[in-house]
Amino acid sequence: xxxxxxxxxxxxxxxxxxxxxxxxxxxxxxxxxxxxxxxxxxxxxxxxxxxxxxxxxxxxxxxxxxxxxxxxxxxxxxxxxxxxxxxxxxxxxxxxxxxxxxxxxxxxxxxxxxxxxxxxxxxxxxxxxxxxxxxxxxxxxxxxxxxxxxxxxxxxxxxxxxxxxxxxxxxxxxxxxxxxxxxxxxxxxxxxxxxx
Amino acid sequence: xxxxxxxxxxxxxxxxxxxxxxxxxxxxxxxxxxxxxxxxxxxxxxxxxxxxxxxxxxxxxxxxxxxxxxxxxxxxxxxxxxxxxxxxxxxxxxxxxxxxxxxxxxxxxxxxxxxxxxxxxxxxxxxxxxxxxxxxxxxxxxxxxxxxxxxxxxxxxxxxxxxxxxxxxxxxxxxxxxxxxxxxxxxxxxxxxxxxxxxxxxxxxxxxxxxxxxxxxxxxxxxxxxxxxxxxxxxxxxxxxxxxxxxxxxxxxxxxxxxxxxxxxxxxxxxxxxxxxxxxxxxxxxxxxxxxxxxxxxxxxxxxxxxxxxxxxxxxxxxxxxxxxxxxxxxxxxxxxxxxxxxxxxxxxxxxxxxxxxxxx
Numbered sequence: 001x002x003x004x005x006x007x008x009x010x011x012x013x014x015x016x017x018x019x020x021x022x023x024x025x026x027x028x029x030x031x032x033x034x035x036x037x038x039x040x041x042x043x044x045x046x047x048x049x050x051x052x053x054x055x056x057x058x059x060x061x062x063x064x065x066x067x068x069x070x071x072x073x074x075x076x077x078x079x080x081x082x083x084x085x086x087x088x089x090x091x092x093x094x095x096x097x098x099x100x101x102x103x104x105x106x107x108x109x110x111x112x113x114x115x116x117x118x119x120x121x122x123x124x125x126x127x128x129x130x131x132x133x134x135x136x137x138x139x140x141x142x143x144x145x146x147x148x149x150x151x152x153x154x155x156x157x158x159x160x161x162x163x164x165x166x167x168x169x170x171x172x173x174x175x176x177x178x179x180x181x182x183x184x185x186x187x188x189x190x191x192x193x194x195x196x
Numbered sequence: 197x198x199x200x201x202x203x204x205x206x207x208x209x210x211x212x213x214x215x216x217x218x219x220x221x222x223x224x225x226x227x228x229x230x231x232x233x234x235x236x237x238x239x240x241x242x243x244x245x246x247x248x249x250x251x252x253x254x255x256x257x258x259x260x261x262x263x264x265x266x267x268x269x270x271x272x273x274x275x276x277x278x279x280x281x282x283x284x285x286x287x288x289x290x291x292x293x294x295x296x297x298x299x300x301x302x303x304x305x306x307x308x309x310x311x312x313x314x315x316x317x318x319x320x321x322x323x324x325x326x327x328x329x330x331x332x333x334x335x336x337x338x339x340x341x342x343x344x345x346x347x348x349x350x351x352x353x354x355x356x357x358x359x360x361x362x363x364x365x366x367x368x369x370x371x372x373x374x375x376x377x378x379x380x381x382x383x384x385x386x387x388x389x390x391x392x393x394x395x396x397x398x399x400x401x402x403x404x405x406x407x408x409x410x411x412x413x414x415x416x417x418x419x420x421x422x423x424x425x426x427x428x429x430x431x432x433x434x435x436x437x438x439x440x441x442x443x444x445x446x447x448x449x450x451x452x453x454x455x456x457x458x459x460x461x462x463x464x465x466x467x468x469x470x471x472x473x474x475x476x477x478x479x480x481x482x483x484x485x486x487x488x489x490x491x492x493x494x495x496x497x498x499x500x501x502x503x504x505x506x507x508x509x510x511x512x513x514x515x516x517x518x519x520x521x522x523x524x525x526x527x528x529x530x531x532x533x534x535x536x537x538x539x540x541x542x543x544x545x546x547x548x549x550x551x552x553x554x555x556x557x
Contacts, residue, residue, distance in 0.1 A: 018523065040523050048531075048546045055497070055527060056553040062516060062528045076520040 004173050005084060005191070006032035009108055012165065012193045013037050017079035020044065020104070022066050022096075023086030027054035034059065042076075067091045070099035078104035085110055085189075089142045094159060101161065101196045110191045115148030115184040132171065133188050149184040156194065165193040197253040197268055197275060201226050203291065204283075204328060210321060216311040219300060223325055224249050224291030225283040228267070228275040235332040239273060239555075240322060241282040242339030242346035245470050246414075246462060248290030251282040265543035272548035273555065278335065286321050287313035287469045295465035296397070308394025308465050315342070315477040319349045323357065336555055338362030340540030341507060342474050348515060352479060355493040362551065364499045365533075365540040367511030368479035368518075374506065377417055378471040381410035385464050394465055403464045408455035410467060415454050420503035420536030485518045492519070496526035497554040499547065501533030501540070527554070 006029055013019065016038050021030050024043025027050075033039045043061040045051050054061035066083075067090055081100040087093045087109055100107040112133050113119075119129035128138040136142070147155075149168075156163055168187035170176040179186040202225050209219040226249040231238055241251050241263060252267035252275065254260055267273040267280060284290035287310060295310040326334065337350040337358050344366025351361040370378075385391060388406030392399050416424075428447035439452045480488020498516050500509025509530045519526035531546050533539025539547075 040525075042520060051527075051529060052546070052549050052553055055529075055550055056557055058495075058525075058557040060495075060525050060527045063530050072517070073520070075517065 003028075003032055004169075005029055005110065006036065008167050008175065008191055009033065009082070010036060012106070012108060013039060013080055016040075018077065019080045019082060020073060020076070020078050021082040021084070022070065022100070023083060023089070024050075024054065024059070024061065026050050027057050027059035027061060029082070029084060030054075030059045031057045066096065070096055070103065074103045076103070079106070080104050081107040083107065083109050085112065087111055088145045088147065090145065093145050094155060097155070097161060097194070098159065101194065105195065106164065107194050108192065109194060110189055111152060112143070112146065112189055113149050113184065113187050114146045115150060116188050117185050120185075131188075149187060149190045152190065152192075156192075160196075162195045163192055164195045167191040197228060199226055199228050199253055199255070201249070201255070204325060206321075206324060206328070210317075210324065212311055213314040213316045213320075214312060218286075218293065218311060221286060221293035221321070222291075222297075223283045223286065223293075223321060225281060225325065225329075226250055226255075226261075227282075228252055228280040229278055231279040231331065235330070236335060237278045238326075238331040238334050239278045239280045240326070240334045240337045240350075241267065241273075241280060242318070242322070242337065242343035242350075243282060243285065244339065244341035244343045245474060246411075246458070247343070248288060249282050249284040249292075250290070251280070263541060265541065266548065266551065272543065272551040273336075273338070274552070278555075279331075281325075281329070281331070283322060283325055285313070285318050285470070287466060287473070289461075289463035289466040294463065295469065296463050305397045306465075307397055308468075310465065310469065312472060312476075313469060314473055315345050315349050316353065318346055318473070319353050322346070322350070323354055326357065334358045336360045336362060338364070338551075339366075340364040341366055341537065342470070344540075345474070345477050345479070348479055349477075351492045351494045351496065352488050355491045358494045360495045360497070360554065362497045362499070362554065363512065363515060365501055365504050365507050365512075365537055366498075366515075367507050368485045368515050369477055370475050371507075371511070375475045377413065377506075378475055381413050382468050382471060384409040384413070385467060388464075391464065394468075396464065402459075404459045407459035407462060407464055407467060411458040411462075412451040412455040415451055417506045418536055418538045420505065420534075422503060423535055479515075485514065486521050489518050489522045489524065492522065492524050494524075495554070495557075496524060497550070498526065498528045499540070499550065500528075500530045501536070502530060503533045503535065504537045504539060506537040 019039045019041045022044045030041035081104040122129035168179045168183040169189040170179045171188045204223045247262045250261045251263045252261040269276045284292040287294045299306045337347045344363040347361045347363045385406035388403035390401040391403040431446045433446045433449040443449045498512040500512035516528035
């Protein structure tokens with residue numbers, strides 16, 4: 001996932017830029033960008049085991065609950081902030097989006113698409129979606145703010161956030177032209193480059 | 197574990213931060229492991245306020261080193277792989293020059309006349325030590341509390357001589373509350389009738405009760421409320437093991453015991469000097485932390501502990517923020533730490549792993 005995503009994000013990240021990755025996991029995306037684009041990357045993560053993996057990779061990491069603050073990083077002048085597959089877990093995704101665009105001119109957000117046809121089938125059959133991408137049951141999922149591609153783009157319009165670029169991924173995590181015909185129905189994941 | 201204890205002599209002395217001069221001085225050091233051929237495996241440990249050069253293993257007096265849980269063969273700081281050096285800080289009372297040393301000009305112990313040492317002086321003297329023992333650079337300089345301040349100062353003062361800095365349970369300066377607590381401790385020493393305005397050695401006495409009270413207060417600040425609750429609760433001390441008939445609770449007995457032990461071994465003038473150095477430290481004195489960190493080249497690992505209320509984790513975060521503003525490869529981690537401020541001394545799975553992975557990365 002990290003390598004595929006880094007290939008997409010690579011086009012959006014200038015060499016030597018300063019990047020912060022919220023919910024950086026084991027740091028593999030940042031590591032990839034550090035190696036290929038010589039970026040200076042910082043990860044933000046709450047899970048101790050994942051933090052250890054970041055440290056082992058030499059990826060700088062900050063232990064923090066993203067829900068509790070993004071704004072404090074404003075003084076660091078980041079070129080790009082990333083939030084991959086995490087925004088749906090936050091208590092206030094709209095605030096997080098605005099916060100990211102305050103601390104960096106651009107941000108990359110990826111989100112699972114609840115409009116994906118398999119999810120719709122689940123809901124049609126009267127159940128909350130459980131798919132390979134959203135594997136947890138409703139009572140144990142961390143995804144408290146799931147949305148569709150359409151919902152997300154509407155939020156961007158409402159908040160005056162420009163969508164500079166977007167890529168839609170199929171269930172293999174690959175960029176797909178077919179999926180882009182009707183992303184809200186066919187895409188498993190949306191990847192956005194956003195700007196103020 | 198094999199260790200060597202050595203007294204290193206600096207016959208040319210040094211000029212201190214304050215402008216005062218120490219015409220000559222000695223540093224007591226302990227080393228573990230071997231320096232490799234390329235000189236790439238040296239680690240400097242900086243001790244906290246009451247520590248000394250004996251960081252790991254058992255010494256000849258069967259005392260266990262202050263960082264034994266972290267430092268040793270196959271431990272987080274692995275003495276099988278690294279050449280680990282720890283020195284007693286200048287002005288201390290573990291064998292390095294300090295208030296109990298003979299002043300060459302008066303041929304009497306310095307006592308209260310030992311010049312005030314700063315954190316910067318410690319780092320400068322450790323740099324002189326580095327050159328003297330043939331270490332080309334430190335792969336890591338690490339310490340907790342006051343030792344963490346030294347690690348930070350190393351990164352700032354000698355950017356080319358240090359690859360990594362481990363700053364644990366520390367801050368870039370002492371808080372108002374830190375200074376206040378230290379002042380109560382110093383006051384108890386100064387008001388001991390045996391203190392004699394710092395000249396107690398000439399009177400052949402030591403201000404034992406003042407030192408003891410100071411240490412008892414210190415101990416409370418090093419522990420967390422939760423730890424004290426779980427360790428002592430409101431349990432009564434059993435009659436047979438009371439250090440004093442006045443004692444009722446276990447916690448009282450513990451503090452009495454710890455205070456008593458400390459007062460037998462620590463020098464009062466050193467206590468005052470070391471706490472003054474701690475209170476006086478401000479990383480980037482005139483220019484502020486952010487600008488001071490401009491030239492830092494080393495990687496930083498900053499660790500705080502939730503249960504530490506003396507140097508709470510937010511203090512470490514301030515350093516992290518300044519590091520990020522300066523594009524420094526720096527990580528900031530907060531761990532549970534059951535022991536309050538003292539947590540930096542104890543191994544936990546997460547703490548040890550983070551340290552060893554940072555060293556190896």
